[in-house]
């Protein structure tokens with residue numbers, strides 16, 4: 051028996067400490083953490099500069115609420131919207147909350163209610179974000195859901211064209227579907243979205259909760275596409291493990307979120323903002339992002355022999371958000387074998403394993419992870435039933 055709800059399929063180890071890419075469990079066994087807490091600890095565990103920022107802030111002020119001005123929030127907002135089509139930020143505590151804010155802002159701004167989302171998308175577990183999500187397993191048993199989300203196949207231009215109408219407030223999309231299997235937006239689909247949004251006056255919400263904060267080799271993943279977002283949502287990597295989310299919106303929407311229109315008690319809390327400010331100071335540096343891209347190329351090179359051997363179907367993704375599509379629907383079996391061998395991974399659907407190392411991972415750690423994968427993936431294939 052447990053005094054916790056059973057809503058997570060927990061693995062039977064407990065991680066007690068971490069440093070950089072390495073974590074240690076309760077028995078003293080250490081692992082390479084290629085989950086980063088699901089794309090959260092992008093700068094590794096216990097990053098000294100973030101520890102220092104939090105420690106300093108914790109001695110000054112923990113919480114004061116949004117009743118008062120916040121120069122620290124202003125500064126972080128400026129850093130997040132710099133050199134983007136966005137101009138303003140709203141801070142909250144999670145990805146789902148950022149998406150709720152985006153849904154509310156888009157509906158209030160356009161006075162329309164339909165939001166188009168995509169099959170296999172994931173936007174969070176609150177009622178609006180769950181209704182937006184394109185996976186039945188997430189919604190099972192909770193109906194009736196919110197109406198007015200229209201779910202269409204990802205990368206299907208014709209389906210999108212027929213779904214977009216006069217009632218449509220926004221299109222909401224992940225540039226790479228993280229939970230849905232590391233599925234990458236096509237160039238042609240990106241161009242079509244841009245065109246449809248411009249033609250019909252539809253807003254574009256890009257959910258960068260998993261892809262944002264340099265994870266894919268640019269500050270935001272949309273920067274590698276033709277998309278021009280009106281709204282961007284962030285969370286996961288923004289606080290390196292300290293809970294914080296953000297919704298960024300364009301200049302035009304400033305008036306729509308006037309005083310009293312939306313809010314949250316903890317949003318933009320001084321501790322969270324101090325962590326996120328340090329994260330963005332580091333992760334938005336050009337030299338840092340260049341390294342992410344070098345590491346990505348190196349990891350792809352290391353994985354190439356596994357792909358060439360036919361042991362896996364495909365390697366997808368960008369930057370350090372990579373997915374390996376296996377030949378069987380046994381991603382969780384491979385994840386288990388990797389864990390036994392000292393490498394923590396996370397599945398993305400039944401047949402894809404996700405590699406999410408911290409962006410600070412070393413080349414040597416990438417080599418270690420690849421050699422573990424080489425030993426476990428072929429053995430999984432040869433023992434798997436047809």
Ligand SMILES: *Cc1c(COP(=O)(O)O)cnc(C)c1O
Nearest residue numbers: 144145146172173174228259260
């Ligand atoms: C994880 C995730 C969310 C939900 O974030 P929470 O902080 O768990 O609420 C939303 N969108 C995407 C793309 C995600 O990966």
